Amino acid sequence: MGAILLDVDGVLHVSGAPIAGAPVAVDRLRRDGHRLRFVTNNTTRSRGQLASELRSMGIQLDDDELQTTPRAAARALQGKRVLALTMPAIVPDLEGVELVGDQAEAVLIGGADETAETNQVFSYMNLGRAFAELDAGADLYCLHKNRWWQTSRGPLLDAGAFVIGLEYAARVEATVLGKPSPAYFEAALATLDADADRTWMVGDDFEADIAGAQQFGLKTALVRTGKFRPDLLEASGIRPDAILNSIADLPEWLDGAR
Numbered sequence: 001m002g003a004i005l006l007d008v009d010g011v012l013h014v015s016g017a018p019i020a021g022a023p024v025a026v027d028r029l030r031r032d033g034h035r036l037r038f039v040t041n042n043t044t045r046s047r048g049q050l051a052s053e054l055r056s057m058g059i060q061l062d063d064d065e066l067q068t069t070p071r072a073a074a075r076a077l078q079g080k081r082v083l084a085l086t087m088p089a090i091v092p093d094l095e096g097v098e099l100v101g102d103q104a105e106a107v108l109i110g111g112a113d114e115t116a117e118t119n120q121v122f123s124y125m126n127l128g129r130a131f132a133e134l135d136a137g138a139d140l141y142c143l144h145k146n147r148w149w150q151t152s153r154g155p156l157l158d159a160g161a162f163v164i165g166l167e168y169a170a171r172v173e174a175t176v177l178g179k180p181s182p183a184y185f186e187a188a189l190a191t192l193d194a195d196a197d198r199t200w201m202v203g204d205d206f207e208a209d210i211a212g213a214q215q216f217g218l219k220t221a222l223v224r225t226g227k228f229r230p231d232l233l234e235a236s237g238i239r240p241d242a243i244l245n246s247i248a249d250l251p252e253w254l255d256g257a258r
Contacts, residue, residue, distance in 0.1 A: 010226015
């Protein structure tokens with residue numbers, strides 16, 4: 001059997017509400033012998049918290065099966081002085097990174113959530129501090145560059161707008177650490193000891209999940225949950241290998257594809 005990378009937000013759940021049939025589908029994929037890796041751009045909670053939340057929804061996984069962008073940042077920024085505009089909950093996953101308030105070697109932009117805490121992270125004062133460090137020569141990194149994300153209340157602005165604003169103001173280009181960066185997909189495949197052309201990426205995001213995986217040579221399945229919008233699919237020009245109503249249809253579809 002090949003390997004499967006499963007996006008989390010929008011594929012397994014939306015704002016903590018599990019997608020119908022998701023737990024059963026994950027169990028079936030395991031029984032069928034597929035090697036699974038759960039990959040997420042979520043930047044609001046630690047890996048342990050996210051894994052625990054998935055288990056509470058009935059989705060069985062070990063913490064180390066979940067690949068998060070804060071853990072990717074910890075590897076990339078090991079030993080550096082970093083000004084981090086991130087949610088406090090992910091700080092434990094930035095082990096080995098020296099978090100500072102000034103004289104930084106790098107600025108790290110995290111993500112947003114549905115709480116008032118996000119307003120504090122991306123306050124004008126904090127963005128001004130980040131600009132000052134970039135203007136003084138610090139490098140810009142971001143956990144992801146998503147434009148928006150899907151919640152139970154509808155689409156919400158995501159951190160990409162702040163990243164692009166800092167790029168424009170400081171005349172720099174951010175290094176993206178999460179999806180759709182090739183390094184993120186490479187790390188996932190290395191963990192599974194899998195070949196790209198025998199691995200599926202299952203996601204709801206045209207750019208981060210589908211286009212990013214295609215550029216790395218993976219096969220792709222787009223689900224009609226989470227961020228999926230038919231008009232955006234048409235406009236994007238992106239053509240996944242499969243379009244499914246939800247992850248609940250994935251095991252049966254893979255059986256037919258074989």
